[in-house]
Amino acid sequence: xxxxxxxxxxxxxxxxxxxxxxxxxxxxxxxxxxxxxxxxxxxxxxxxxxxxxxxxxxxxxxxxxxxxxxxxxxxxxxxxxxxxxxxxxxxxxxxxxxxxxxxxxxxxxxxxxxxxxxxxxxxxxxxxxxxxxxxxxxxxxxxxxxxxxxxxxxxxxxxxxxxxxxxxxxxxxxxxxxxxxxxxxxxxxxxxxxxxxxxxxxxxxxxxxxxxxxxxxxxxxxxxxxxxxxxxxxxxxxxxxxxxxxxxxxxxxxxxxxxxxxxxxxxxxxxxxxxxxxxxxxxxxxx
Amino acid sequence: xxxxxxxxxxxxxxxxxxxxxxxxxxxxxxxxxxxxxxxxxxxxxxxxxxxxxxxxxxxxxxxxxxxxxxxxxxxxxxxxxxxxxxxxxxxxxxxxxxxxxxxxxxxxxxxxxxxxxxxxxxxxxxxxxxxxxxxxxxxxxxxxxxxxxxxxxxxxxxxxxxxxxxxxxxxxxxxxxxxxxxxxxxxxxxxxxxxxxxxxxxxxxxxxxxxxxxxxxxxxxxxxxxxxxxxxxxxxxxxxxxxxxxxxxxxxxxxxxxxxxxxxxxxxxxxxxxxxxxxxxxxxxxxxxxxxxxxxxxxxxxxxxxxxxxxxxxxxxxxxxxxxxxxxxx
Amino acid sequence: xxxxxxxxxxxxxxxxxxxxxxxxxxxxxxxxxxxxxxxxxxxxxxxxxxxxxxxxxxxxxxxxxxxxxxxxxxxxxxxxxxxxxxxxxxxxxxxxxxxxxxxxxxxxxxxxxxxxxxxxxxxxxxxxxxxxxxxxxxxxxxxxxxxxxxxxxxxxxxxxxxxxxxxxxxxxxxxxxxxxxxxxxxxxxxxxxxxxxxxxxxxxxxxxxxxxxxxxxxxxxxxxxx
Numbered sequence: 001x002x003x004x005x006x007x008x009x010x011x012x013x014x015x016x017x018x019x020x021x022x023x024x025x026x027x028x029x030x031x032x033x034x035x036x037x038x039x040x041x042x043x044x045x046x047x048x049x050x051x052x053x054x055x056x057x058x059x060x061x062x063x064x065x066x067x068x069x070x071x072x073x074x075x076x077x078x079x080x081x082x083x084x085x086x087x088x089x090x091x092x093x094x095x096x097x098x099x100x101x102x103x104x105x106x107x108x109x110x111x112x113x114x115x116x117x118x119x120x121x122x123x124x125x126x127x128x129x130x131x132x133x134x135x136x137x138x139x140x141x142x143x144x145x146x147x148x149x150x151x152x153x154x155x156x157x158x159x160x161x162x163x164x165x166x167x168x169x170x171x172x173x174x175x176x177x178x179x180x181x182x183x184x185x186x187x188x189x190x191x192x193x194x195x196x197x198x199x200x201x202x203x204x205x206x207x208x209x210x211x212x213x214x215x216x217x218x219x220x221x222x223x224x225x226x227x228x229x230x231x232x233x234x235x236x237x238x239x240x241x242x243x244x245x246x247x248x249x250x251x252x253x254x255x256x257x258x259x260x261x262x263x264x265x266x267x268x269x270x271x272x273x274x275x276x277x278x279x280x281x282x283x284x285x286x287x
Numbered sequence: 288x289x290x291x292x293x294x295x296x297x298x299x300x301x302x303x304x305x306x307x308x309x310x311x312x313x314x315x316x317x318x319x320x321x322x323x324x325x326x327x328x329x330x331x332x333x334x335x336x337x338x339x340x341x342x343x344x345x346x347x348x349x350x351x352x353x354x355x356x357x358x359x360x361x362x363x364x365x366x367x368x369x370x371x372x373x374x375x376x377x378x379x380x381x382x383x384x385x386x387x388x389x390x391x392x393x394x395x396x397x398x399x400x401x402x403x404x405x406x407x408x409x410x411x412x413x414x415x416x417x418x419x420x421x422x423x424x425x426x427x428x429x430x431x432x433x434x435x436x437x438x439x440x441x442x443x444x445x446x447x448x449x450x451x452x453x454x455x456x457x458x459x460x461x462x463x464x465x466x467x468x469x470x471x472x473x474x475x476x477x478x479x480x481x482x483x484x485x486x487x488x489x490x491x492x493x494x495x496x497x498x499x500x501x502x503x504x505x506x507x508x509x510x511x512x513x514x515x516x517x518x519x520x521x522x523x524x525x526x527x528x529x530x531x532x533x534x535x536x537x538x539x540x541x542x543x544x545x546x547x548x549x550x551x552x553x554x555x556x557x558x559x560x561x562x563x564x565x566x567x568x569x570x571x572x573x574x575x576x577x578x579x580x581x582x583x584x585x586x587x588x589x590x591x592x593x594x595x596x597x598x599x600x601x602x603x604x605x606x607x608x609x610x611x612x613x614x615x616x617x
Numbered sequence: 618x619x620x621x622x623x624x625x626x627x628x629x630x631x632x633x634x635x636x637x638x639x640x641x642x643x644x645x646x647x648x649x650x651x652x653x654x655x656x657x658x659x660x661x662x663x664x665x666x667x668x669x670x671x672x673x674x675x676x677x678x679x680x681x682x683x684x685x686x687x688x689x690x691x692x693x694x695x696x697x698x699x700x701x702x703x704x705x706x707x708x709x710x711x712x713x714x715x716x717x718x719x720x721x722x723x724x725x726x727x728x729x730x731x732x733x734x735x736x737x738x739x740x741x742x743x744x745x746x747x748x749x750x751x752x753x754x755x756x757x758x759x760x761x762x763x764x765x766x767x768x769x770x771x772x773x774x775x776x777x778x779x780x781x782x783x784x785x786x787x788x789x790x791x792x793x794x795x796x797x798x799x800x801x802x803x804x805x806x807x808x809x810x811x812x813x814x815x816x817x818x819x820x821x822x823x824x825x826x827x828x829x830x831x832x833x834x835x836x837x838x839x840x841x842x843x
Binding site for chain 1: 334335336339340343344398399401453456471472474583587588589590
């Protein structure tokens with residue numbers, strides 16, 4: 001009898017102890033991490049990691065104020081990165097300057113991950129990887145799983161009458177106005193909430209004609225400002241609001257033209273995905 | 288200029304070039320300092336990051352500045368001599384816009400590939416020059432025709448570029464860095480690819496400079512001295528294009544070096560194409576290395592576009608030369 | 618000597634020069650005269666190897682087109698009608714006259730330098746040696762190019778309207794120089810409009826009219842044909 005008890009205790013101990021050891025090993029797997037954009041750095045921090053270096057735009061992140069600067073997001077400085085002796089560098093999969101740096105780092109045998117987040121699912125999968133490196137399953141739970149649950153909840157509230165409303169999403173900057181298509185993450189949010197994008201093609205052409213907008217006459221118009229906000233607003237006013245056809249649009253006459261906040265719809269929302277969904281939902285169904 | 292003076296200018300240039308080369312390799316600004324970098328060559332122990340920075344960044348970059356500076360300024364000098372036009376430069380002949388268009392195409396077919404960019408920009412430069420040459424063969428090689436043809440070809444290629452970016456707006460990101468010009472994304476592989484072409488072309492230019500110089504005397508006199516003017520012009524244009532194309536494929540569009548450096552040298556009372564070529568090679572490299580060092584050190588870790596520094600330093604100097612020469616002639 | 622046999626030169630499918638057969642004697646001065654547009658310059662350019670031709674045009678025993686251009690420049694020098702005021706000094710220009718005799722790297726040795734200095738002295742432009750071509754007069758420019766072809770030291774010397782832009786004193790210098798070249802055994806051919814002064818210098822005369830040769834012979838006889 002005593003032998004059995006001792007054996008059981010041993011078995012339990014053998015099961016528990018390795019679990020603790022494994023956690024320790026994983027969390028010390030990367031000690032010197034450099035992120036080459038604010039959004040990606042944010043994700044790493046949310047997963048419980050620490051940063052040794054980040055690009056200039058990421059300095060405003062919490063927990064990044066005394067991190068070394070390695071250049072700008074469009075032009076990171078390879079030398080500055082290498083000085084920090086990184087063992088992991090997180091780059092964007094969408095910038096050519098990052099691709100070049102990644103190639104060089106790969107040649108040097110330094111681990112790199114190229115990140116491209118165009119939907120919540122993308123965010124989820126990268127966060128999962130990051131959380132495995134940092135060993136913080138709890139943070140994954142907090143910043144991904146529970147957020148996904150909130151999002152699903154919001155989506156479940158979408159009234160069936162919502163199916164069928166159309167929208168047009170445009171990104172406005174001082175130099176250029178372009179329509180946002182379904183591969184853009186914000187459009188993914190709107191589509192999840194039961195709306196239909198009037199722009200359905202997938203070509204790279206993105207400068208839309210006023211005539212076409214008038215013909216499509218969307219129910220809602222979303223505006224995302226890019227770059228200098230004042231200048232972007234001016235450009236928007238000039239290009240659209242002051243033109244003759246604008247007042248004729250349904251969305252305008254019903255007051256459903258919404259200028260969206262950057263933190264949810266221009267930059268990747270990261271931990272704020274659910275807030276983004278909520279914001280959009282409120283605008284569409286309760287605004 | 289007396290022979291002694293000429294020799295002095297060359298010696299001073301070579302010594303300055305060596306000094307600039309060493310500064311570019313070893314001066315450190317961040318956590319990896321000058322001492323750390325020197326340790327790699329001369330010391331017994333050095334940090335891994337110092338080693339990597341020296342071998343993977345400093346050496347390729349400095350070599351690229353050396354090659355591109357020499358290539359662009361000699362290319363500019365040859366073009367100015369062959370076309371007897373001080374406004375001629377790789378940029379005016381359409382090389383820049385040709386390379387730019389092809390870089391854009393490379394960005395679409397082979398996105399993010401530095402090797403494709405390099406090859407395509409080189410091809411674009413040659414295509415542009417060939418177009419200018421063919422048109423001038425029919426329309427004539429006068430100064431005016433040459434410049435106008437270069438403008439026309441540049442417009443054509445730029446229009447092509449603008450058309451493509453309308454259909455593929457995202458391809459422009461690859462090209463933006465190219466337009467600005469700079470040496471931040473130079474790899475040793477890239478340098479080794481461009482090196483043979485640049486060196487061989489420079490050797491050919493030096494071998495042919497005697498013929499090229501005779502073109503200045505007019506086609507008839509040159510023929511009388513045993514030179515075939517058409518053939519010499521064709522070879523010179525091709526070699527200039529290859530030189531500038533190789534440089535542009537490494538460092539992007541740095542128009543200043545090919546236009547202003549040769550003009551400064553032509554104005555400093557130095558006679559003879561051979562001597563001017565030597566000065567272009569030395570001082571063209573020196574100038575680009577210095578500007579590159581400044582571009583990365585002033586606001587480390589942020590880089591200022593090297594084209595900005597080239598103009599900021601070079602343009603006032605050139606203006607000073609113009610003014611002081613004018614006074615001398617009077 | 619220069620031998621012509623049914624020489625034809627055409628430009629844009631039109632024959633601008635159609636010559637019969639004659640030989641310019643070695644070691645003599647031959648003048649080529651005729652109205653504007655008669656083909657004088659074209660003829661000289663053909664001999665200098667600047668223009669392609671049909672028929673036969675020989676220098677010595679060799680057909681001109683068969684001689685490689687660098688070797689041809691050692692035997693024939695050519696002073697064209699229009700000379701360019703390039704951005705270089707007079708001395709530099711005259712040094713270029715040695716080009717056909719040097720191979721890479723084309724450094725001038727002491728002999729070359731002596732030849733250059735002698736050529737400059739012979740034409741009497743010592744004081745202009747270090748002046749830029751762009752800053753001297755048209756006549757001085759012509760003389761500088763003359764010095765250059767003297768430095769080229771060829772047996773055959775072609776000059777297209779060398780008297781243009783020269784004042785009386787310089788023209789005399791030119792004729793004296795050409796005569797002394799002839800006395801050294803060189804073959805000189807030059808075109809001229811200034812017949813009063815140049816005719817006495819000619820040993821032989823070729824008259825061209827509308828691309829054809831109408832007379833070749835002694836100056837005395839030529840005068841009667843004019």
